[in-house]
Amino acid sequence: xxxxxxxxxxxxxxxxxxxxxxxxxxxxxxxxxxxxxxxxxxxxxxxxxxxxxxxxxxxxxxxxxxxxxxxxxxxxxxxxxxxxxxxxxxxxxxxxxxxxxxxxxxxxxxxxxxxxxxxxxxx
Numbered sequence: 788x789x790x791x792x793x794x795x796x797x798x799x800x801x802x803x804x805x806x807x808x809x810x811x812x813x814x815x816x817x818x819x820x821x822x823x824x825x826x827x828x829x830x831x832x833x834x835x836x837x838x839x840x841x842x843x844x845x846x847x848x849x850x851x852x853x854x855x856x857x858x859x860x861x862x863x864x865x866x867x868x869x870x871x872x873x874x875x876x877x878x879x880x881x882x883x884x885x886x887x888x889x890x891x892x893x894x895x896x897x898x899x900x901x902x903x904x905x906x907x908x909x910x
Contacts, residue, residue: 789813789899791883796904799873807868807904809883814899816859820889821866822897823857825879825906832882834891836868848891851877873908880905 795807807823822837836847836857845857856869866883881904884897 789885791885791899791901793881793883793901793904796881796906798907798909801874801908801910803873803908804869804871805873805906807870807881807883807906809866809868809901811864811866811883811885814885816864816866816885817861819885820887820897821857821859822884822891823855823866823868824882824884824891824894824897825877826882826903827876827879830879832894833879834894834896835881837889837891838866839889846891870906873906875908875910878906878908 790812792810818840823835824832825835826832838845838857854872859866883901885899887898888896890896
């Protein structure tokens with residue numbers, strides 16, 4: 788059974804940083820696409836970042852490119868999302884996702900989801 792457990796969310800002022808963690812069990816992350824999505828109140832779930840299993844290539848959504856970084860620790864079976872230069876519009880529930888179709892273009896792509904961690908950025 789696959790479990791993805793996010794942590795690291797919280798409240799921060801604009802311009803600040805947070806690092807989210809996603810601890811995986813039931814899968815080996817180096818063999819899977821691992822991704823982060825987010826969902827703000829009243830908005831659709833949006834793909835943020837993805838890391839691919841072969842070569843570790845990464846891809847980011849346009850709204851976070853240059854500010855967020857996705858990395859994985861295979862020894863810990865954990866994926867991280869380093870978020871810098873945070874903006875109020877980054878406020879959302881952040882979800883870890885794994886497997887399925889390797890894409891952040893649609894929330895239908897991943898096979899597995901965590902329950903999310905809340906990030907609030909104040910102006």
